[in-house]
Amino acid sequence: MADLKVYNTASGVKEAFTPVDEGRVTMYVCGPTVYNYAHIGNARPVVVFDCLYRLLSARYGNVVYARNITDIDDKIIQAAVERNCDIGEVSREFTTAYREDMALLNALPPSIEPMATEHIPEMIALIERLIERGHAYVEAGHALFAVESMPSYGALSHRNLDDMLAGARVKVASYKRHSGDFVLWKPSSPAEPGWESPWGRGRPGWHLECSAMIRAHLGESIDIHAGGRDLIFPHHENERAQSCCAYDDDFVRYWMHNAYVDMDGEKMSKSLGNVRTVRELGGSYPGEVMRFALLTAHYRSPLNFSVEVLNSAQDALDAFYGALRPHTGIDPAELNAVDTAVYGALLDDINTPEAIATLYAAAKTLNKASDTKAIADAKAELLVGGTLLGLLSEDPEAWFQRGVGQEGPTAGEIEALIQERLLARSSRDFDRADEIRQMLEEQGVLLDDGPDGTQWRRRG
RNA sequence: GGCUCGGUGGCAGAGUGGUAAUGCAGCGGAUUGCAAAUCCGUCAACGCCGGUUCGAUUCCGACCCGAGCCUCCA
Secondary structure, rough: OOOOEEOOOOOOOOEEEEOOOOOOEEEEEEEEOOOOOHHHHHHHHHHHHHHHHHHHHHHOOOOEEOOOOOOOOOHHHHHHHHHHHOOHHHHHHHHEEEEEEEHHHOOOOOOOEEEEHHHHHHHHHHHHHHHHHHOEEEEEEEEEEOOHOOOOOOOOHHHHHHHHHHHHOOOOOOOOOOOOOEEEEEEEEOOOOOEEOOOOOOOHHHHHHHHHHHHHHOOOEEEEEEEEHHHHHHHHHHHHHHHHHOOOOOEEEEEEOOEEEEOOEEOOOOOOOOOOEEEHHHOOOOOHHHHHHHOOOOOOOEEEHHHHHHHHHHHHHHHHHHHHHHHEEEOOOOOOOHHHHHHHHHHHHOOOHHHHHHHHHHHHOOOOOOOOHHHHHHHHHHHHHHOOOOOOOHHHHHHHOOOEEOOOOOOHHHHHHHHHHHHHHHHHOOHHHHHHHHHHHHOOOEEEEEOOOOEEOOOO
């Protein structure tokens, strides 16, 4: 069996993937800070690494996939202040929204979804251990990690402390011994949420939770740690520092990072007003269309999101569902995920564009297939391969009729018009037939005349 | 300034030391009452300059252009 290759940020090259324990593969993806809705850029790592999760599950069976929820953070505190409510209210609301949005994108729920606030004791213990070992110190109510205590600090992000000093743009807090030192624990004012600790009432630094939760749920050394490119520094570098210095193990074998999603050629940002949430786009496009759009570029390449990208994703899925539609009566052949062309493509560092290309090939084969076996085989390739990508999970008929009746004609009215048009055609009244077709098209319903009658589908 | 990553046909987007996937768009054809969908065929690309090599889009170097990170933004 061919093996999986993944690009490891730490080494800068594609490496053959070998898990610590083939019977229990572990992966951790940095999840959201729950203070607002997830945008389409937030969705990219979720969708991409969901494909990896599916791939690993097909290959190894038992995969433990953890994705955290950061439910304590200054942004959440700020949101709670603005809304004059408890931080729990903010984090609960957006955690629920996040789960709904990711489900809309066909992302499988992770095996574990640890919450930061439920791991405060583990975080405190981790800090104590770092202090004991001389990697952290307490100053002015803060616990800080001493970056100079770790010779390999910077190895993941390929930078060194001197470079960081040279590039420092931010005023260094006076309590830091080195400008690169980062907060493990910070004091909370009486008005701010906090937990008691040996260093006073306060709250954890952002990097700490992942280190603590990985240790608690996945173990001392995990196979894959993934997230967006922007997390490489400082977040993952600091996580690595915390975990490696607290314990003498490898921590992470493969670091994987996805590139950004731009919007219409520009970085998504609030100031540009071009942030598009999954929730908002979901009002106009099915989840699978958004998902497909996110998979059209390789995960390490920037993806320029736009309505054009979404529309072409829609067209592509229409073509696949269109190939499946005439064959609902024939069951797909037996096919293991690992025997699909999609699987083969994904083995090469999650090459989703290549995987999608194999889907087109399968759809073409299916369109040309005439005998039952060929149809069953092609269907299997399309559906099993599609499942590996988290696509083609819907009933073809439902896919094409989605949203019908909400505005415009109902399915029954459409059927009645099709019958009327059929009569007109049989009496060679093509003017009337074309009139009906034109009228439906104006209402977003397209008619396809085939040898077995007329089918309709919803457009856009 | 430091570090990282890119520049492939009209567009999107893979890939490779030996004549560059796939999709959309275009063009021609089959099919259709006409369409649509589908099928068949077809046009068309590796930023620039050097180097290594029998041979480079692919490796190395310079340059131009673009993106990202540099203390809590996926």
